[in-house]
Amino acid sequence: MRTGWYISAAGHFLLVLLVLFGGLFARERFAEVTVAEVSIITEAEYAALTPPEAAPETKTDAPSVAAPVEDAAPSAPAEDKAPEISEPSPVNVPETPDGSEIERPQPVPETAVVDDAPEIQLPETEVDGTSLERDVVAAPAPRIAPIPSIAPPQAETSPERVEDTAPDPDLPPEDVAEPEDASAPEEASDRIVTEAEEKRETAPASSRRPRSRPARPTRQADDTANAVAAAVSEANETQNTPSGPPLTGGETNAFRVAVGGCWVVDPGARSAGVKVTVSFSLGRDGKVASGDVRQLRAEGGDAATQRAAFQAARRAILRCQKGGYALPVEKYEHWRDIEMTFNPEGMQVR
């Protein structure tokens, strides 16, 4: 029994001595580590650098030594693994109203418009073309000039020589220039570039290949939105609310973009200064219930421009619904009733 104590005491005593005098924790034991830069090479590269040498010649009188251990090649460095990147989760693309679903013709309501509009009585003036009297100005041009007027076109145009030649059937047909429209076709855009702002003819004749098609607006739900969506789902799972989670930022933005794509703004009109708020209800199919869009309020403009602004807003909502706005049905309670404000302030010509 005591033997163990003795052994333990002796051991501890020796340990104390070793600590005190053996320099177990002496600073010099921790020699400064020399750092050398090394490069990691593969096994094949190493083999190429160090070709096998011929075995050293041994003398017979040399003390026998154990055969050298086979020079093991250094183990190849661990392969540099790329950090794991989670694959991007596919973003649900909300259905966009693309017109594929065209409403079947509905029974045509009877138009009960009575054409009893009064005939406009216009005051008779000297230039009144709609009065019953013959329009003085619209009459054949009175030659009021004491000197006969000059025929306008002939004076400036050189006489055209018309050659009465039959077309040669062997010659290829001439390219007939299409009559050029005086005005360039208008295209939908979200900004206006006036002629003064257009670049002059010094523009480069060629350009880089355009970038690939940008992501659809509804894909703007980024990681943050996804994280929010996931967090919302998780939070609601725990809360178990009956009406479901609210719309995510991405879903709301997709809805906003869908309506905005049909909202035609005339930047030069006075109605572009009117901010109008409308309300409407959507069915579960994402369509406006009964097509009923009501004006709640309007700011700016007079009655006529406010009416025009409201009509533009209503047309945008109804036109873009097509088969129904792509909204998550499970969140219907959150988007059943909607107040939508159309604010063209940023698009107005100032």
Next chain:
Amino acid sequence: MKVLWFLAISLIVSTSTGLNAQDRSGPLRIEITEGVIEPVPIAVAPFIAENAAATDFARQITGVVASDLAGTGLFRDVPQSAYISQVADFNGEVAYADWKAINVEALVVGAVTLTSDGRIVVKFRLFDIFTGASLGEGLQFAGGTESWRRVAHKVADQVYSRITGEGGYFDSRIVFVEETGPKNARQHRLAIMDYDGVNVQYLTDAASIVLAPRFSPTGDRVLYTSYESGSPQIYELSVGAVSKRPLDVDAAAMTFAPRYAPNGRTVVYSRAEGGNTDLYKLDLQSGQRVRLSTAPSIETAPSYSPDGNRIVFESDRSGTQQLYVMSADGGEATRISFGQGRYSTPVWSPRGDFIAFTKQNAGRFHIGVMHTDGSQERLLTASFLDEGPTWAPNGRVLMFTRESAGADGQPGLFSVDISGRNLKKLPMSAAASDPAWSPILP
């Protein structure tokens, strides 16, 4: 980091979910700030001829109405080849679904009758396809057969007004200077035409140079400058009677650049004498003349504000041509143009919100607009020579003179929307300059 980010969001969302739950009884509120700028697709269905004699008129009126609306750049006329259903009866039912299927937003339906006494009667209705209802009540216009284009313009004005909430400008006229002959011997005469370049009629002969015609607020008179007496003098011409008279201004001095006040009874103009040009106004009834400016510089191109209280004009009192605004009774003027280049020919918008002008800068001419205090200057055009803007009656469109470069260059009339879109040349057979837009005809 992602984990931390996720946890932070989870915390925020979990706390805000409770708040959201409180709002669930309210509607979803969304603000839309960006729309699209594109023409509204409309359908002008062929007007129905209610008797055989009206067939040609119905076809022509349909064409003019469609051309008027599409010409604004605000509407796109859906071609008839795309129609699913046709309009055969003015009082018939509208197949809204058929029009909706081809994305028509507004439908114009009309009918034309030629009465036994030679009058033409045109009635129309406008339908909002997506709401399935008519936009306003049906209207009808009547007039002589020679006025069928005016009737068509009236219909187009109504359609434009009901959709945009603004007045139209189709039933209006342009007075301008037609130019013929080579550049070094050009002949000028006053002419008048519909706003779209049709029905050109001449008001003066080509015996003397005429310049800068201006309509009266009622559209029945025109002021212009003529060299008939050898030096520039202002004349007033009655459009209906095509008779002219010199204004009772100082015949010994050069007078030019006249323009009516909104009341139609006062004329403001420039008078040059002894190397100095100043602004004057003339009361047409009393003949009283009042000097409005006294600066030793050139003041010209005056234009009244719609309320008649202020005048914008150009002056070189600062060393270069700039724009100034002063009271209609004269007095101190405030400079409103401060950009680079020279500004000239200012014209106050009928809406009162903008001043249009000509600008010359860096070898190019521009038509531009700015607020009445000179802010928010925007240049709408750029070319070798653009000048002399005039406003459409509704203040939405500007017409101006554009002259091409070179010895064979000719002036022509162009129009542009106030937004800078829809720049186009009026189809005219001869060279033209100095346009002035009339008010909407009665």
